[in-house]
Amino acid sequence: MAPEADPQHPTLAPGDDGLPEVVDSVAAVAKLYGAPLFQLPQDLYIPPDALEVFLEAFEGPLDLLLYLIRKQNFNILDIPLADVTRQYLSYVEQIRNRNLELASEYLLMAAMLIEIKSRMLLPPKKTEEGQEPEDPRAELVRRLLEYEQIKLAAAKLDQLPVLGRDFLRAQVYIEQSLQPRFPDVSVNELREAWLDILKRARLVQHHKISREQLSVREHMSIVLRTLQGRRFMEFHELFEPSRGPQVLVVTFIAMLELARERLLEITQAEAFAPIYVRLAYQPA
Template sequence: MSTADQDKLPPPVAVAGAADNLAGPAGAGGPADMVDGMAFARLYGEPLFKLPQDLYIPPDALEIFLEAFEGPLDLLLYLIRKQNFNVLDIPMSQVTRQYLSYIEQIRKTNLELAAEYLLMAAMLIEIKSRMLLPVKKADSDEDAEDPRAELVRRLLEYEQMKLAAQRLDTVPQLGRDFLRSQVYIEQSLAPRFPEVETIDLQAAWADVLKRAKLNQHHKISREELSVREHMSQILRRLQHARFMEFSELFEDAIRSGKGVPVVVVNFIAMLELSRESLVEITQAEPFAPIYVRLAYSPS
């Protein structure tokens, strides 16, 4: 069929599936009277009951590729394994002939043949030529290296990588073999305050002690300090406040200038109250200010 004839061909037909007994001439009522499902195909939305006589289908439209190779080494390994050749003793003449035959088939349909395929073809021809030449012994009386050694090494390495890739592909993958489960848990409305760690209490105490040293008076006197008395003072102060910051318990002792001894006794009194579960030491979140309050006692 000439180019001029091809330009006159009708537009492509979308085949909807048919059988020989379904495609036949229209009845007296015409194609419009027939059931739409009996049409062989549809052309621009209209039912088609028989293929046009001048319909041209190019040969490439029915071409089927049974094997797909990822590179020249993949093709070469396929030819060797398919014929059960020993990869350490490759019959170069036969393998090269089959490889060139495959390359020639690709070249007929695909002019943009990858250069790596042609490079491998040249390498096979070179190895085949070197094997036809007589072997020359080296001066050290050692056997000459096999021309196929480099090719065998590359084939073995490629086969190892290919098998490793196949094993990795069998490993379950997220999104392909399974999906990540998501569970929504309703959080409790009651706030949970973190527990006061020992290091937080030490840091707060060190800050109070530092401030007490800055406000002390150099007055030598002897005073008897009672831990129980300071415990009572702390309990009285906490009765009028729901929460009291840790450092506020020592403000009176610091302002009075009584020095570090009073502050130390006051701190011991607070620890004793905490040990006897009369007060609670808490904080809203990590690294937040530390508060002291009376211990909760159910009525």
């Protein structure tokens, strides 16, 4: 049997570390460096911000007011201000003693609710135009509806996948050698090349007038034979300015006809670079 406690001698209850945590039925209020502390020091100072209350459920007075209305299925267009204000003030009273700065915004909304309720108790006065006065709750309802729309939109935006939070962008580098592709020749560059050919033809043209039957098909064959067996030729090498502008025109039309029939390719390495012509097929 355990020995009876002597009232003239204190009873010590050892803790896990061997130090007494209960003396004369008085439990230690704290531990200081592992030793039990049975009484707080008289000069102990606790800063006001040592304990902070974080209200994560509500982000402001409108959020709290909307929560109270939706929780009890009140009609937001016909708010029972007496019940809502009573519940609102009870919540504000809980946080007012802990954090006055946090409760200041909620107190402002509480004052607004009381003002609206007092205006509803007074007899309504018609306007100067003789119309019925606006409901004192109309402005508050409008603010609540706007806040609810913004809150729902923010919730939808938060549900969208976000880069870095919901998914990561995959970056894969593939090293490969590609065949150089010549850019297509624009119409303006082809026109400038053609005008340059005509300018050269005027420098060496003769004044001898002669009539010559020219065939586009014949010059198409000439161009194909000229390019036969060659990888490519510069654009101006296919023209003979000494034969006059008529031959130049027919040769140019023949080249365009061959390019339209996809028998000829006209390419250019880059802007303002020489224009090259080559066959679009390899003969057997």
